[in-house]
Amino acid sequence: MHNAVLPDERARRNPSAACIADDELQLTNSAFAGRVRAAAGALQRRGVEPGDVVAVVLPNRVELVVALFAAWRLGAAVTPVNPALTAAEARYQIEDSGAVVVLGDGSGPDVATMDVADLPAVAAGAGPAPVPADPAALALLIHTSGTTGRPKGVMLDHANLTAMCAMAIASVGLGPSDHSLLVLPLFHVNGIVVSVLSPLLAGGRATIAGRFRPAAFFPAVEAVRPTYFSAVPAIYAMLATLPEEVRPDTSSLRLAICGAAPMPAELIGRFERRYRIPIVEGYGLSEGTCASTINPVGGIRKPGTVGLPIPGQEVAIVDARGRRVTDGSPGEVVVRGPNVMCGYLNRPEETARTVVDGWLHTGDVGRFDEDGYLVLVDRIKDMIIRGGENIYPKEIESVLHSHPAVLEVAVVGRAHTVLGEVPVAFVTLNPGATATAAQLHEHCAGSLSTYKRPADIVMVPTLPRNPVGKIDKIRLRDRLAESGSTAG
Template sequence: MNLSTQLHETAAKFTSKPAFIFMDQETSYAELNDAVTRFADGLQSLGIKQGDNVALLLGNSPHFIIGLYSLFRLGATAIPINPTYAPDEISYILTNGDVKAVIMLDLLIPMFEKIDRVLPNIGHYIICPSEAAERPVPEELSISSKMKSFTKVFAQGTSSLAEPTIVKEDTAIILYTSGTTGKPKGAMLSYGNLYSNARDVADYLGINEDDRVITVLPMFHVFCLTVCLNAPLLSGGTLVIIPQFSPKEVFRVARKYEITLFAGVPTMFNYLLQYPEGNADDLQSLRFCISGGSAMPVALLKNFEEKFNVIVSEGYGLSEASPVTCFNPIDRPRKPGSIGTSIINVENKVVNELGEEVPPGQVGELIVKGPNVMKGYYKLPEETAATLKDGWLYTGDLARMDDEGYFYIVDRKKDMVIVGGFNVYPREVEEVLFAHPEIAEVAVIGAPDPNLGEVIRCFVVAKRSSLTEEELIDYCKERLAKYKVPKSIDFMEELPKNTTGKILRRALKNAVLQQS
């Protein structure tokens, strides 16, 4: 079984039920399934076949869903890419990923007109409208012969596609990780990886045909891909697609469609919490919320749950694991600050430098095993061997497990700060500062120091403009060991974030290094 064949079955069972709602327009499961087959047939008429790599540079839209599942139906490999990446970043992924065709937004045409000369392997650019009205493909462009509109490719397709035999080991998707150093690596996820994680997430969280899920996380990101797209579609639920995150729109959609599930990153929950017009009545239909992408501060979780009277289940995942490995259970006690317990069919454990499991409470590296773990990195055998050992995926995250099997992320292994020989985990300091009533956002990094090696440096977004560095350092001194207290605190209007809203410590660290 894979996600494409499952869509056939779901469409047969829930023929007229909405698969998704976009711009307040409904598309049924039968309509989606037929569109997927027709577009896949149209792609095949262009010469795209099983095993070919095709990139998706799209926002949250029906085009993304139809394009993705059409590639699955052909047995091709999808490579979702953030459409806001710089030209050099996109060129690298398209070249390294051996991409033969690109399904993309019309807004990107000027960029591809400039970089097409370094992309000789790409034979087709399939253009999707960024607005309701489809713009004609410009004929005067040098790449116009390679360009086809999504509508035209769709119109060329039929419902009589001869579907290939797909085995679970075939590569379904390649997700390029952002990478803290060097070039991004392409994590190869098989059809079996994607299907198993969508199935197991749905089972663990009880996602079913009665659920209506806000899909506002970027579809090109693996968190959204599994939790807000594949799992609900596999279960017969309805996606309510929001192209870009807006607290006002989230509350409107939640009220209008009686949303039952909302998934977001901590920054989104923070914005919703601080939105003055949001109230518990807006979210009264929610069964629970899901947080992932980065650690949620405990103070934020408690304040959100108290204001909106809804449970937030924090989980954990990474691209290499399709991505989910843990969630706080819905039917058992949750533990604030924890990423929960292992989901169905997935095993997590904490090990030392020798790969030996450590006792509960002790910090080590989190490793993962299960049918969701990637095949490896595309064309990178050495990196694959360093990450996959004896069937285990080494995550690079430091964690601990308690006596009841709940896991806690301490920090990224690479983000740990060593102050005068003492280990300091940035998240620990961030938790203390985030509990301060006058702080909206915080990020902690290690900065070079000639005496101690490194010191703690903080960046905060304050709710009160009169808040001072001295006041916050005194606040930390009362709550932290001396070596964990920040050496300096910088006030900012906003912290750098990626497109999912995750705070980028790396960008702050690079800025500090350039100053020193």
């Protein structure tokens, strides 16, 4: 089913069934379809035509999803903009995308050309008819977080979304009884695909949570009774450290999904034991429309891995020359399938370097274990070379994570006048836990070769994060560079 006609089709099949909700609105299928038609009419009156781009600068709320489907109804694409960006950052994305309308609500940067309040709740007449289905039409422009320069617009067409949603529905076993609780931002493809499009296409429904707050999460679960949610490791870490007296009713949840960054096996075990919710860890990129591997819901889940290749995609490991690695050694993870992006907007050279003969080069180092599960070793760009020896920060991070006092870890390289680089670990502790840097150094000595051990362990209250919740190692490297230290 083409995304543009999904609201109408749901309304035709079961008009009174629940569709989508947030803290302010609860819409049935019929009401949601009506709002999409009305919004499409309002956008059309603002000049939106097939092939155009609509920028949406909104926090998580129902109207963002309405705008998404309204644009698709007109044959336009959407670029969702993080409302926490500065005005200059938002303008860069808007100008880069060529958006003809910028929808906002006044809560974010002052860049909107149309207020969300101007989207009528009821259409005047039937509203614009959906444009003829075109799988190759651009659907989403997702801008990367910009850790390697200016953010790039990842072009995803409707064929990408259709393929990815079908894979997600099959992999997680979604059906009409499923109800997602959205806690991830809707300016990221994971939130759109996993928590909105897939459950709606499967006949289920979605509830949009506001800004994530650990203390408010489980009361929301008990109130709306979702069957699953998707989150990043940082969210699971915060939930795992809630006060011991927090013992919520989680019986409605059949699973939780983890993506965006590898999750330490120790944290998975701690969360599952406490809340009795199985975590299904997966892996993917915006350039791959969200996910490429996943631990099987109905099979063996292996913490410390990101699962098996999703049926419908090929995942392989290649060496520096692009030759496939089949002996279990690490190499770059590459992905091929109908979910691979159309390219980077207006960046043909970067597209050609990233997608080679249909294979998406992820920039991640990984290996397959003896059962075919993908183990992520690290990012290629994060590898530290100390005196000619390659060090993958994730190995050090995993060792530090195994200490009972440690909550989160990030290891980055610091310049060294003789060795080139040395690893430095930034560590946060569990609430109420105590551990010194010296104790953590001793802990590392029992598991790591001398050259892999951190030159320094820095205790910090929190770790910096980028807009999608990943630890921002760029800022940590900048901190080390600003300190000017090259000892180690």
